[in-house]
Amino acid sequence: MGTPAEQILLHRPPMLLVDELIECAGDHAVARVCFANRPYCIAEGFVCEPALAEAMAQTVAAHFGCAGTPAPGMLAAIDGFECLRAVRPEWTLEIAITITRRLPPFCAATGAVRHQGETIAAGSMKFFIGELPAETQPAPKNPLPKAPPQSGVS
Numbered sequence: 001m002g003t004p005a006e007q008i009l010l011h012r013p014p015m016l017l018v019d020e021l022i023e024c025a026g027d028h029a030v031a032r033v034c035f036a037n038r039p040y041c042i043a044e045g046f047v048c049e050p051a052l053a054e055a056m057a058q059t060v061a062a063h064f065g066c067a068g069t070p071a072p073g074m075l076a077a078i079d080g081f082e083c084l085r086a087v088r089p090e091w092t093l094e095i096a097i098t099i100t101r102r103l104p105p106f107c108a109a110t111g112a113v114r115h116q117g118e119t120i121a122a123g124s125m126k127f128f129i130g131e132l133p134a135e136t137q138p139a140p141k142n143p144l145p146k147a148p149p150q151s152g153v154s
Contacts (some may be wrong), residue, residue: 001020003024004031005021005058009058009062014040014056016036017034018055022094023062027099027100029062029096030095031062033092034089035051035087035089035093038089047087048088048114052083053078053123053125057096059097072131074127074128074130075086075125076126078124078125082123083120087113092115094115095112095113096114097110100124105129105130109125111123113123128146
């Protein structure tokens with residue numbers, strides 16, 4: 001059993017699509033999801049393709065959340081995301097992502113959605129990863145002293 005997504009993502013139902021993070025090491029992460037109890041992601045008996053893309057994006061967010069406090073972010077671009085076959089809602093899917101580039105506050109990732117080892121969808125995405133508001137961040141360990149007020153500047 002992995003880490004429940006609620007512990008490492010800012011998303012909440014109904015927009016929380018990832019069930020759990022089952023691997024997180026270095027620039028790689030794997031999440032698990034099943035869409036059976038998410039009827040808003042299903043059309044004509046199959047999982048909608050945008051739901052698969054969003055689940056991959058949430059896996060990237062979970063990767064950053066597993067390192068500490070989840071930070072706000074947003075999907076900025078999708079490159080070549082392709083669904084290779086229809087997905088049944090009752091299938092348990094694994095979504096593997098790899099962070100391929102970091103240029104703070106942006107990053108790029110590639111990923112694949114798999115069912116029983118078969119790739120169902122794959123592509124690349126770009127993200128903006130924000131920072132938490134200052135009041136929720138820990139105070140710096142060695143704050144710089146304040147500069148003395150200047151008077152009589154000529």
